[in-house]
Amino acid sequence: MTIAIDLGQLVTSEAKQALALEAAKSIALDAINTKIAAERAALLTDMVGQEMIYLAKEAEAKAWQAEINPDLADYPLLAAEVGITADDADALAALWLLMADQWRKTAARLEAIRLKAKADIAAAETLDAIESVESGIVLPV
Template sequence: MALPPEVAPRTAHLFRKSGDAWLARPPEDFPPDPSPGPEPAGAALASARRRAIAEITDVTSALRRRYITAADGQDMLYQAKRDEAVAYLALDPEPATLTLFPLLAAEVGITASTPYELAQLWVNMQAIWLAAAAQIEPIRLTAVYTVETAATEGEIATALATFRAAIGGLG
């Protein structure tokens, strides 16, 4: 007897014939799998990716902290100092007062003796940071991309080894 029209061939295994009728098979016809088995390959690969990317992030963050202070809002303060320093250095002659430059006024005499020296220091520190970031960032990005596109855990391990060697060469 043919399957009724409401039963698709791909789901026929869920039904059984009883006389002239098709009945849904009872749950006991589908015993649960007693063993969960190993973690699916896709899940293991995804887990390896997460661990690798976390390591890449941690290592590059630690390396960046050699050049910048890791404190909430500090990056915004450094950018504001740089902007203020550039504006100050653009003036000719140097201003007689620091009224328009509150960050310079707050720090002059502590980090450097004069506003001009302090502004130069801030601009130079930004240049040093940018040079370091220009070396760190392509290594980080390449490693993350390689890990994200790896087809096997072995490829992830190779990507991490390559990353460690490249980043270790910077420091």
């Protein structure tokens, strides 16, 4: 005896819609992460270890400014760049701290956009709601 089973009847319309919604959410999250990554990449130097250099420069600049009578020999990154990017260590340290502050503010804006979109997509109950989240993203200039 053979029993025919229609597998299409095992997967309900609601289940298909739920799967489609979850797939759309995953695709939307990937698209948003890609968009944010592209914005970050436009502001970053893409070289191995460069982020570490920038963090070390920021740390040296803070230490330089905190010191009463700093010796440039104790600050190798500052010493290496004085006369290239700025005429003296004070100006260079101030520039590095300004750049770090600007990056941090931009990074915070981008992260807020990414996290809000992520939460809105997770809460979306329809494909239109997901599309609305994606189309509503405005990135800082």
